Amino acid sequence: MFGCDPRVSDNWLPDRTTLPSLSRRTLLRSSAALAGVGLSVAAAGGAGAAPSATPVGFAHGVASGDPLPDRVIIWTRITPSAAAQPGSGVGEPVSLTWEIATDPSFGSVVRSGAVTVGPDTDHTAKVDVTGLRANTNYHYRFTARGGAVDGHESPVGRTRTAPAPDSDPERLRFGVVSCSNWEAGYFASYRHLAEREDLDAILHLGDYVYEYGRGEYGARNGSVRPHDPAHEIVSLADYRIRHAQYKTDPDLMSLHARLPFIATWDDHESADNSFDGGAENHNPATEGDWATRKANSTRAYFEWMPVRVTGSGTEAALYRRFRYGTLAEISMLDLRTYRDEQASAGAGWRTVDSPDRTVAGRAQMDWLTNGIVSSPARWKVVGNPVMIAPCVFPPLDQRTTAAVTEMVGVPDAGIPFNTDQWDGYSADRRRLFDAIASAGIDNTVFLTGDIHTSWACDLPVDAANYPAGATVGTEFVVPSVTSPNIDDMLQVPPRTATVAAEEAFKAVNRHVRYVELDSHGYGVFEVARSGAQMDWYYVTDPTDPRAAARHATSYRVADGSQRAQQVGAPLDPASHRPGR
Incomplete structure (x- = not known):
């Protein structure tokens, strides 16, 4: 190496x-629904x-x-x-x-x-x-x-x-990662990012560690390397041990030693599909009360991660904002601590549009909305743990439907949303999109992790009226570093069962410009005066510690355009040298 x-x-x-x-094990409910x-x-x-x-x-x-x-x-x-x-x-x-x-x-x-x-x-x-x-x-x-x-x-x-608030950088460049499961593979994506000299910082969008016990959520053919401790983590000591284990990975150590991180959490830093009062992967009968477990995970995270926290105790807040001169402002969200419980199948699907439901909590939603509409920066970048683009799932082939139904009970005909994402809290999303549109704000880009797969989407005010209607920004979703995705779940070779599902999904969701459901890797994101671009890189094999990486595709949104377009070439590493 x-x-x-x-x-x-x-x-x-x-x-x-x-x-x-x-x-995620459950995280894959939105993506797995597309691929069988x-x-x-x-x-x-x-x-x-x-x-x-x-x-x-x-x-x-x-x-x-x-x-x-x-x-x-x-x-x-x-x-x-x-x-x-x-x-x-x-x-x-x-x-x-x-x-x-x-x-x-x-x-x-x-x-x-x-x-x-x-x-x-x-x-x-x-x-x-x-x-x-x-x-x-x-x-x-x-x-x-x-x-x-x-x-x-x-x-x-x-x-x-970071640059001074009144400076006007020509460009900024960030590595973008999420969903790094120790048992599912090695962190070659971190190694490839550490070898670059053109990055200002790393944006980690959540699932930095995973809470599962040994063998509960590994790679396609089992666990590549075992978790410590061996059981699912619940106590403060458990979470500390797990964080410590991840920080012995040489590629993660190398990346931390070379670049500052701007990180937020998703659910697996505490427990899968967590919300303000519990988690899908939490059993009070055997694992105690949720408040204690959440406090344990929060304390360990704040101890082991280089994050700046506002407030203290139960009032400590992870959502925060970073100014990079007049070029960009980055708002990092916490979409687990304050959200209502996810809607469930059946009658529960009808609750997702309730104005009383929130994914971000009222205080954070006000902070986010006011920050975007009043920002003096050219680009408003949002570090967004779960996907915000509206999604409608098409009917699926029998084999894929069976896999999805087994996981999450998605009906054969498909559903119009995934309730763990912003689709499950559509009133919050509508309020945010309406505020951006009413204020005439452009150049808003959401950078997202969580779903282990790759997406480039426009964000329409009314998805049914796309592409004729207005858009309020774009969303770029990066794949997992190692966590299982669709071909892993279905136990099929990459780029086989998923390709038809990707095309069907884009046909139904016209604002989705790119989706790829199989590959693991990372993103490199640039904001410049003339536009913002995401490059997707995929590693050859997450179970290989020396895996190579290849450029897969790039999408760019021009200044003021609010729409993503595919471009042929990735960013030139030689064109940006921070601090030189």
Whole structure:
């Protein structure tokens, strides 16, 4: 994978000296309906394998996130002893010094400080470093002071601040990912993104970790690598252990060390198909009350992820906004914490248009709507965990229908919505779309994960009147990094049973410009003054830790057009060099 293996070094510098340039289970209900000691994190078995020995020191790498023009969060976790493993609740407090510099050798340190970590935060450290220059690349590291790990240095991370609010960047470029299930494969998509030099940040749209026990939701032919702990995660210790396991993946560690993340959660960070009062994958009789489980998952997420949270306790909010000069404003949504329970089959389908139902919660909906209609930025980008484009499912062939019915009870003739998506909360969507249309706002792009498949859609005010009627924006949906999609579910070769379903879906939903139901991978998204573009890249095999990636397709929406058009070539990596 690399010219040298940084995973065996306790002082890995993830710059060009070591990283050379190189050229839901239920979630699938919408898509399936269409198709029928340092960094010793790799055992001899290869990339992504579990540690071969109990690690002490900085065994989970470093990360950064939530870049603003004058600040960025830096993160790490120290393991002070063999007993003080993630989720253990034991271990002595450790003082960590941190430094942030403009050069990887730390000859020009611009900010530094110290933080003490202990079992109360699972020995994770998260520092919101202020007083930085806008639009600047920085390098950062942590050093342990005292105890058995005295003098241990973390890997060196690279991060980047956002442009100044009054600046006018020519372009911005982001890696876009979602749905990375440890058991379903290796994270080659993260590796390919880490090898690029043209990205400003990574947008992670949810399902960063999965809650299932071993063997409950793996790859087509079983689990590629086993989850820890072995059971479904419920307690605070469980969630901490699971987050820690994911952060030993070398490709994820590499990506975190090279670029800041702007992340939100979907459902699997807590439990499948979660809502404000429970989850489909939560049984109070055996797993306790939902509020406790949700609090456990939230606490672990806030400890282990480089995210900036507003409020505290039960009032802590993950939805937040990022300005990138006058070019773009990014609104990251939380569509699980405040939503009403999903409508069910039968009579429940008729409730989806109730004005009393919400997917975002009233406060977040007001925040989102007001932010879009009042934003001074040219492009309004929404990090959107579940699909917002309206969907109508066509009738399906018998075999595919059987697979769908077995999962979610979709009737043979099809249904007009998937109630886990915005289709199940159409009054919220209508209010949002009406506000955008009434205010005459253009250049709104929703970036979405969740459904493990790839889509490019226009967002019509009235889907039945498309393409004649007005549109309020576009939506680009990226596939899963590893989580099973349609060919995996149906146990058929890729690009066989799904192709006809894709064409049938587009015929019924004319605002869907592109849909691909089989492939795993990632997106590269650019906003520029003249337009916004998404490139889809697919990996050859998610069960191969060294899988290659290929460009699949690209769609672009021109400034002011509100409609996506296919373009022939992907973005040129050489055309954008942040910080150069």
